[in-house]
Amino acid sequence: MESRYTPAAIEEKWQKSWAEQGLDRTSTDKSKPKFYALSMFPYPSGSLHMGHVRNYVITDVIARLKRMQGYRVLHPMGWDAFGLPAENAAIERGIAPAKWTYQNIAQMRSQLQRLGLSIDWEKEVATCSPDYYKWTQWLFLQFFQAGLAYQKEAAVNWDPIDQTVLANEQVDSEGRSWRSGAIVERKLLRQWFLKITDYAEQLLNDLDKLTGWPDRVKLMQANWIGKSVGAYLEFPIVGLDEKIGVFTTRPDTVYGVTYVVLAPEHPLTRSVTTPQQKEAVESFIQEVSNQSELERTAEDKPKRGIPTGGKAINPFTGEEIPIWIADYVLYEYGTGAVMGVPAHDARDFQFAKQKNLPIQVVIVPSKEESAELQAAYTEPGILINSDTFNGMDSVEAKQAIVQYAEKQGYGKARIQYRLRDWLISRQRYWGAPIPIIHCPSCGSVAVPDKDLPVKLPEDVAFSGRGGSPLAQLDSWVNVPCPTCSKPARRETDTMDTFIDSSWYFLRFPDARNEKEVFEPSKTNDWMPVDQYVGGIEHAILHLLYSRFFTKVLRDRHLLNFDEPFERLLTQGMVQAATYKNPVTGKYISPAQVNPTAPKDPETGDALEVFYEKMSKSKYNGVAPEDVIENYGVDTARMFILFKAPPEKDLEWEQADVEGQFRFLNRVWRLVTEFGAKGASSNKQNNLSQPEKELRRAIHTAIKEITEDLEGEYQFNTAVSELMKLSNALADAKSKDSPIYAEGIRALIRLLAPFAPHIAEELWHLNGNTDSVHQQSWLKFDPDALVADEITLVIQIMGKTRGTIQVPAQADKQALEKYARESEVAQRHIEGKEIKKAIVVPGKLVNFVI
Numbered sequence: 001m002e003s004r005y006t007p008a009a010i011e012e013k014w015q016k017s018w019a020e021q022g023l024d025r026t027s028t029d030k031s032k033p034k035f036y037a038l039s040m041f042p043y044p045s046g047s048l049h050m051g052h053v054r055n056y057v058i059t060d061v062i063a064r065l066k067r068m069q070g071y072r073v074l075h076p077m078g079w080d081a082f083g084l085p086a087e088n089a090a091i092e093r094g095i096a097p098a099k100w101t102y103q104n105i106a107q108m109r110s111q112l113q114r115l116g117l118s119i120d121w122e123k124e125v126a127t128c129s130p131d132y133y134k135w136t137q138w139l140f141l142q143f144f145q146a147g148l149a150y151q152k153e154a155a156v157n158w159d160p161i162d163q164t165v166l167a168n169e170q171v172d173s174e175g176r177s178w179r180s181g182a183i184v185e186r187k188l189l190r191q192w193f194l195k196i197t198d199y200a201e202q203l204l205n206d207l208d209k210l211t212g213w214p215d216r217v218k219l220m221q222a223n224w225i226g227k228s229v230g231a232y233l234e235f236p237i238v239g240l241d242e243k244i245g246v247f248t249t250r251p252d253t254v255y256g257v258t259y260v261v262l263a264p265e266h267p268l269t270r271s272v273t274t275p276q277q278k279e280a281v282e283s284f285i286q287e288v289s290n291q292s293e294l295e296r297t298a299e300d301k302p303k304r305g306i307p308t309g310g311k312a313i314n315p316f317t318g319e320e321i322p323i324w325i326a327d328y329v330l331y332e333y334g335t336g337a338v339m340g341v342p343a344h345d346a347r348d349f350q351f352a353k354q355k356n357l358p359i360q361v362v363i364v365p366s367k368e369e370s371a372e373l374q375a376a377y378t379e380p381g382i383l384i385n386s387d388t389f390n391g392m393d394s395v396e397a398k399q400a401i402v403q404y405a406e407k408q409g410y411g412k413a414r415i416q417y418r419l420r421d422w423l424i425s426r427q428r429y430w431g432a433p434i435p436i437i438h439c440p441s442c443g444s445v446a447v448p449d450k451d452l453p454v455k456l457p458e459d460v461a462f463s464g465r466g467g468s469p470l471a472q473l474d475s476w477v478n479v480p481c482p483t484c485s486k487p488a489r490r491e492t493d494t495m496d497t498f499i500d501s502s503w504y505f506l507r508f509p510d511a512r513n514e515k516e517v518f519e520p521s522k523t524n525d526w527m528p529v530d531q532y533v534g535g536i537e538h539a540i541l542h543l544l545y546s547r548f549f550t551k552v553l554r555d556r557h558l559l560n561f562d563e564p565f566e567r568l569l570t571q572g573m574v575q576a577a578t579y580k581n582p583v584t585g586k587y588i589s590p591a592q593v594n595p596t597a598p599k600d601p602e603t604g605d606a607l608e609v610f611y612e613k614m615s616k617s618k619y620n621g622v623a624p625e626d627v628i629e630n631y632g633v634d635t636a637r638m639f640i641l642f643k644a645p646p647e648k649d650l651e652w653e654q655a656d657v658e659g660q661f662r663f664l665n666r667v668w669r670l671v672t673e674f675g676a677k678g679a680s681s682n683k684q685n686n687l688s689q690p691e692k693e694l695r696r697a698i699h700t701a702i703k704e705i706t707e708d709l710e711g712e713y714q715f716n717t718a719v720s721e722l723m724k725l726s727n728a729l730a731d732a733k734s735k736d737s738p739i740y741a742e743g744i745r746a747l748i749r750l751l752a753p754f755a756p757h758i759a760e761e762l763w764h765l766n767g768n769t770d771s772v773h774q775q776s777w778l779k780f781d782p783d784a785l786v787a788d789e790i791t792l793v794i795q796i797m798g799k800t801r802g803t804i805q806v807p808a809q810a811d812k813q814a815l816e817k818y819a820r821e822s823e824v825a826q827r828h829i830e831g832k833e834i835k836k837a838i839v840v841p842g843k844l845v846n847f848v849i
């Protein structure tokens with residue numbers, strides 16, 4: 001009954017059969033423990049790339065394993081479907097964004113289905129569908145009612161030619177518009193924000209609960225939140241009844257403040273400026289207003305600033321110090337003003353040197369050292385020139401100076417975060433409309449629940465010019481106020497797509513609910529996600545926003561847990577070889593290159609070879625369809641799992657893909673040659689030595705693979721164990737033994753989560769009629785692992801002379817005795833005196849003669 005392994009035939013057959021049997025449907029059997037396995041959902045760009053394949057295969061193996069281990073598993077998929085590319089397609093090619101998006105979804109869904117992923121497609125969601133964004137809007141109103149959604153002015157990218165707001169992605173590296181090429185300006189608009197800063201402390205503290213997250217992701221989140229403990233200090237302005245407030249983490253350096261700096265936009269800037277400086281200050285403000293935040297704060301750029309002519313008083317010293325304005329101080333951050341301590345801050349040192357500002361040393365490394373500075377001294381030390389604090393340790397001085405400031409009314413202790421409120425307004429069409437109506441009498445009024453969703457109108461023209469397409473549609477914009485019925489205007493901003501993805505995982509447990517965002521009992525039952533898998537590029541924003549949403553909805557009594565994702569796996573990139581001409585800088589397609597001696601076919605230059613992320617521009621992409629067509633899905637899956645641990649980058653090697661194909665062929669031959677023989681065997685007694693060894697190999701594989709899949713998901717070593725087991729079976733002497741039959745079946749069952757199609761086919765060829773995916777995960781027999789005998793190495797004067805078999809339980813003394821009496825030792829020692837015997841239990845005996 002031997003046949004050839006033909007992946008295409010069996011893969012499509014089983015995918016169809018599994019779908020008909022409903023094998024991937026989410027179990028509702030509450031007697032089983034739950035397991036929620038989730039991949040970060042994709043943007044429907046229209047084509048699946050290798051990075052997607054790796055992400056979804058990793059999650060699929062985990063989902064399949066957990067089902068076999070007796071869990072009820074939720075493994076859904078959806079589409080992060082709003083966003084700019086659909087709108088750009090509409091502008092450039094005249095395709096309606098909805099049509100473009102749904103075409104792409106259909107195409108990618110069939111590509112995903114071809115991968116044999118055990119996804120419950122009945123739970124599919126698309127964020128652009130009204131039955132989803134109805135609830136995105138409803139959730140926005142939850143924030144609005146809780147006082148966590150508000151409007152304020154903020155800067156946008158403004159294209160002065162097309163008269164439109166641009167997304168950051170539509171501005172090139174030179175600050176020009178993608179369409180008109182105009183230099184982009186900054187313009188203030190009234191926009192919506194979510195008050196994530198109210199949750200800064202919780203978002204930071206709860207990172208400690210995330211023991212199943214990579215440390216690096218937690219660190220990135222902590223840095224993004226950026227908690228600083230310090231002091232708020234006030235500097236009175238000379239000649240005005242006003243004070244400049246600053247935040248500092250270094251109150252211990254306050255006696256070294258020699259100037260203060262305001263953000264150019266600071267409301268006090270104009271009042272402190274002297275008539276002589278007025279013109280220069282105005283033109284500086286104008287210049288800075290067109291710079292982006294990134295340009296202003298870039299580390300490698302010289303800091304620009306000018307004096308206002310105004311003066312402030314350092315309340316600690318009573319001295320007058322100049323007030324400057326500079327581009328690196330941002331009004332949106334902190335108080336919009338900073339104190340300058342050039343002696344103890346690297347940036348201030350650079351600025352003071354450049355601008356010839358005084359430098360006053362107030363901390364020295366130790367009492368003896370001189371205070372001559374070549375660079376800012378930023379380490380702790382001993383205070384000098386600090387009045388009553390002289391001689392104090394600088395770390396202790398922080399608290400003492402804050403206490404003194406509080407007593408004197410100069411300031412107080414304060415905690416500040418780098419995190420700012422989340423700007424969610426987008427002046428675009430393809431997003432969820434913000435469900436607010438602006439009434440001249442009632443203000444901003446929530447759209448009543450019964451009127452949700454606020455649907456996107458379909459009769460829209462996309463020119464890429466003028467305001468948002470929604471703002472140009474009078475019939476959509478002009479509506480009566482829900483409260484007083486007077487004429488009012490709809491909000492025309494749509495929401496940041498990060499909002500759509502901040503709650504999608506809460507919808508999957510109850511994806512078809514038309515009456516509620518989700519039934520809390522269902523979502524609370526499945527959440528938190530037990531294993532979340534996705535790219536490191538989402539380490540900050542997506543994960544932080546999802547955690548924020550979870551906490552707000554918990555406080556609104558919709559959820560009963562604190563954190564949405566129990567464990568997080570950030571998979572590495574998929575890279576492939578690229579060939580680059582070092583002279584011209586051009587990438588050359590691998591198809592034109594002889595890999596053993598890579599040369600540029602045109603110029604003849606020797607090429608450099610790198611491994612880089614797959615991309616079209618570098619000609620190193622490998623299409624998933626091509627691999628599937630040539631080798632089948634199971635080989636692609638095995639390669640991805642075997643080539644590298646999941647969190648590491650993976651280098652695509654054709655030879656290794658073929659290696660996995662050969663391995664699956666070897667398994668195929670092993671099983672088909674054996675056929676359907678051998679009923680299940682519980683034979684454990686009276687085994688021959690080779691049978692015992694084979695049984696040990698089988699149970700070692702079960703143990704090792706199970707351990708590799710616990711915790712860290714070391715798929716690569718698990719696949720190695722599968723290979724070892726297949727070798728042990730191939731080498732087995734007695735293929736009629738029931739132990740051999742046990743081994744064949746174990747191999748198929750252990751292979752099932754990795755290569756589900758071939759495993760199912762072989763399971764049936766082995767004579768079974770049910771699905772291999774409904775079998776329970778094997779448990780190892782500890783007795784089978786115990787070796788009765790071990791191999792002991794005999795050495796004479798450190799040189800290996802031979803080996804003997806000895807009982808595994810033998811102690812040191814017994815081992816020495818076996819070794820002395822062995823024929824090997826007798827032969828080499830013959831007549832000489834043994835001075836010493838060194839015994840390494842379980843390994844060797846070395847005789848010194």
Ligand SMILES: [Zn+2]
Pocket residue numbers: 439440441442443481482483484485486488
């Ligand atoms: Zn009204």
